[in-house]
Amino acid sequence: MALNELNGILTTIGNTPLVRLDKIMPRLKAQVYAKIERFNPGGSIKDRPAISMLLGKIQAGELKPAQSVVVESSSGNMAIGLAQVCRYFGLHFICVVDAKTTEQNIAILRAFQATVEVVEEPDPVTGEYLAVRLRRVRELVEKDPNAYWPDQYANPLNPRSHEETMREIAEALDGRVDHLLCTVSTTGTLRGCVDYVRKHGMTTRAVAVDAVGSVLFGAPIGRRLIPGHGASVRPALFDPAMADEVVHVTDLDCVVGCRRLTLREAILAGGSSGAVVAALEKLAPTIPDGSNCVLILADGGDRYLDTIYSDAWVNKHFGEVSHLWKDEPGPRVTTC
Numbered sequence: 001m002a003l004n005e006l007n008g009i010l011t012t013i014g015n016t017p018l019v020r021l022d023k024i025m026p027r028l029k030a031q032v033y034a035k036i037e038r039f040n041p042g043g044s045i046k047d048r049p050a051i052s053m054l055l056g057k058i059q060a061g062e063l064k065p066a067q068s069v070v071v072e073s074s075s076g077n078m079a080i081g082l083a084q085v086c087r088y089f090g091l092h093f094i095c096v097v098d099a100k101t102t103e104q105n106i107a108i109l110r111a112f113q114a115t116v117e118v119v120e121e122p123d124p125v126t127g128e129y130l131a132v133r134l135r136r137v138r139e140l141v142e143k144d145p146n147a148y149w150p151d152q153y154a155n156p157l158n159p160r161s162h163e164e165t166m167r168e169i170a171e172a173l174d175g176r177v178d179h180l181l182c183t184v185s186t187t188g189t190l191r192g193c194v195d196y197v198r199k200h201g202m203t204t205r206a207v208a209v210d211a212v213g214s215v216l217f218g219a220p221i222g223r224r225l226i227p228g229h230g231a232s233v234r235p236a237l238f239d240p241a242m243a244d245e246v247v248h249v250t251d252l253d254c255v256v257g258c259r260r261l262t263l264r265e266a267i268l269a270g271g272s273s274g275a276v277v278a279a280l281e282k283l284a285p286t287i288p289d290g291s292n293c294v295l296i297l298a299d300g301g302d303r304y305l306d307t308i309y310s311d312a313w314v315n316k317h318f319g320e321v322s323h324l325w326k327d328e329p330g331p332r333v334t335t336c
């Protein structure tokens with residue numbers, strides 16, 4: 001059973017739009033395109049690996065409705081992607097999240113009938129939750145013979161699903177993709193895209209956009225406010241050779257990138273989308289005129305209304321910084 005042999009909502013995964021952004025950096029003499037992954041039915045790029053990691057097992061009869069239990073650690077998009085796929089196939093899903101997971105995401109998971117386990121205490125040494133969440137997943141899987149852990153951090157089907165993402169981009173641009181800017185966490189998206197690029201002899205320069213405070217490329221661990229990109233533990237999928245270049249961005253860079261995307265292009269996007277916009281701005285002086293640059297916008301902004309798009313939240317964490325995006329003409333307000 002391939003994705004195109006399914007019926008129902010899951011057939012709408014993939015084939016997301018690639019749109020040209022003429023306004024985001026008007027002085028850049030290159031074409032900028034955005035792959036808008038919020039159009040996947042679960043709202044993010046993670047729908048692709050979610051279906052990819054489960055479908056083969058369902059097809060082989062290894063995962064059975066009302067009997068098998070899927071267990072994964074994720075506090076955001078992968079959780080929602082898996083919850084949706086499990087609901088469709090009648091599989092029980094236990095999602096291990098942590099105290100930083102938003103109420104909205106927990107509500108979405110519960111709407112899909114997932115069981116949500118919240119890890120309350122971070123690792124005492126690093127102050128991070130990921131290692132504790134993964135320990136809890138192992139415990140759950142060890143005690144239940146019907147449990148399956150897709151393990152997005154190590155499963156090769158995660159990057160393989162993103163070869164399709166790159167195929168869609170390459171075909172839309174007749175194979176001419178000069179720069180690909182992609183955020184990293186499990187590194188599945190970037191690895192899959194780069195695998196496609198190499199298999200097809202493309203000359204695309206792959207730019208990994210990582211968070212300041214993420215350990216992926218050997219930088220010191222630090223506090224990060226914006227979920228999605230970055231990692232506190234280097235995943236098994238990590239391969240340093242997948243990136244031609246690495247750009248680190250701060251939380252504030254993400255906020256500014258997101259706000260500019262909304263004001264200039266009318267795109268309400270998630271934190272890691274702001275990260276790729278910020279990275280493009282940093283790289284702009286090195287991008288040759290006429291290049292095709294593709295930004296992967298991993299999710300939408302609706303899940304960040306209380307943070308990135310809240311003036312009060314931004315003020316609390318960064319002070320008064322609205323001048324960084326307020327060069328834009330605002331809405332006309334008329335009073336009568």
Ligand SMILES: Cc1ncc(COP(=O)(O)O)c(C=O)c1O
Binds near residue numbers: 078271
């Ligand atoms: C919003 C967002 N952006 C970027 C990423 C990084 O993608 P990957 O795990 O494929 O490296 C994630 C991963 O969860 C994400 O949720």
